[in-house]
Amino acid sequence: MHFEQQTPLNAFLNILFDRYQEKVPAVKKVTDALVAQGVVKSQQDIVNDHIAFRTLGVPHLGIQSFEKIFLHHGYQKRDYYYFEGKKLNAYWYAPPSDQYPRIFMSELMVSDLSEQAQKIIHRYTDPIQADPVNGLNFNDGLQIGEFFHRSLWPLPSKHDYELLLAESEYAAWVIYNRYYLNHYTISVHALKEGYNHIEQFDAFVEGLGIRLNTSGGKIKVSGDGLLKQSSTVAEMQEATFADGETMSIAGSYVEFAERLPLPEYADMPANQLTPAHRRNGFETNNADKIFESTYTGQTKA
Template identity: 60%
Template sequence: MGTSASKLAILDIVLNGLMRRYKERVPDVGIILDAMVSDGIVKSTSDIENDHIAFRTMGVPQLGVKSFEKIFLHFGYEKRDHYFFEGKKLDAWWYSPPRATDPRIFVSELRVGDLSEESQHIIHSYTNEVTVDGIATDPVDYLDLDNGEAVDAFLHQPLWRTPTTADYQSLLQESEYAAWVIYNRYYLNHFTISVHNLPEGYNTVASFNDFLEKHGIKLNTSGGKIKVSPDGGLLQSSTVAEMLDAEFANGEKLRISGSYVEFAERKVLPEFASLPAGEIKRKHRRDGFEAGNADKIFESTYTTQTGR
């Protein structure tokens, strides 16, 4: 059963809203997209395929993935594989889109209960504010999912009060992911340029990385600049997150990591190796994600990378 045209039109409003605000917040996006046009790689930025977008959530009763996913399941996305990141105390799932032109979605969730009592206390002091009439309630249940502007606004509104620098820095010591979410909330964590459909000379992560570095873009080096899945079918790289002058509670300011850009190369699956290049579609390429790659990509917002 397909997703109705009206739901897809609403999904377009949501996806466009996410990308508009993300571009405003991550200057690297504009630099990369403009360079792709001026270097003649694409005629216009609308020719660039968005492989996937990613969100980060807090694993607490009324929030987390089970709340967040309701939005995109409503628009015809389907929940796929689960990934567990033991060291980072995260769970994640990916969702396949209703149309081959839509980005996949990757949503991760902090296992709050696995953190120290101090960090749990800090996180709950914020997430406990997400209530209706004083009762902890999933805010998505009160959202009109058929109103694209309302969904877009929800994804960019603060769910809890602005954190203090002390709470942010305390969380940063134990979980850089926790610190990122307590400040950035549902802001788009990254979008991903599919490089395999680009012209020769730019259609591998290796060659695209060369193009990026020529334009002064700093890449995440955790696990090497190119992260490769064990089957060799998925290659990924990413920029280092933009540093933001962030305003915290009481007017205090800190420079913190915001969002970043990712690049993905999906190889043609062995059973379709004989297909002519012009006939290769998304369904013929390696799908899904790879925990080992994603583990290192998460570090694009970590001080080990942003501090280089």
């Protein structure tokens, strides 16, 4: 994912992706291997199915704040998803045109956590007395790009991070990583023959020595069988906390998605299929397991 034309939307998507790519070696490893095999010429040739963000459901933050940026740039809010066990809400957003990725935005239902976890999160977020997004110029792509990497609240202490980790791995990830890009997603079906089915692509990725998320099986399949997803296990990063202590924590990862043709287009020649002919949206059960790409059950396996 990289855009040549510098519109505000392109500018901040490029900033997001460049910083994400720097910290997630699997991105370059997969792209370089695809180039070496002649599957693509460069990163620009890879179709990005969607990018995902994690947020905290507290006053002045969360989905209601973050979505304003994308709605301004022509994204349309679509289906709602609820993850009971993980205490999350989520929505996906359809892009203004097919050249852009879908957005998947989730939010931790902080009020559903234990009193201890709520107190920890609010200690960091309560000083935010107004929606920080409201102060942005939405038509300044560089400003938006910097906002995604800005410290809206102080770095957590290692002690607070570990207390959150024990109750909600999602909460711990967000309190440290903030709005940092959680993952980008390769549209497997857009690749050439031999790489355009998720089973083939997973084998290719594992052949590079990259571990895949095994929660719910390596391939997560929607109830209708038309959306197949898999992902790498999050890259570990050495985190330095507010008290100067360090530990290795989960960063971000790469996802792979195959969207099959809708039943009425199943017999259409592959070279005539467009995104409109394929399964759209997301699947709660699939996403529930993809979330665990950053969880210790996967990263410590």
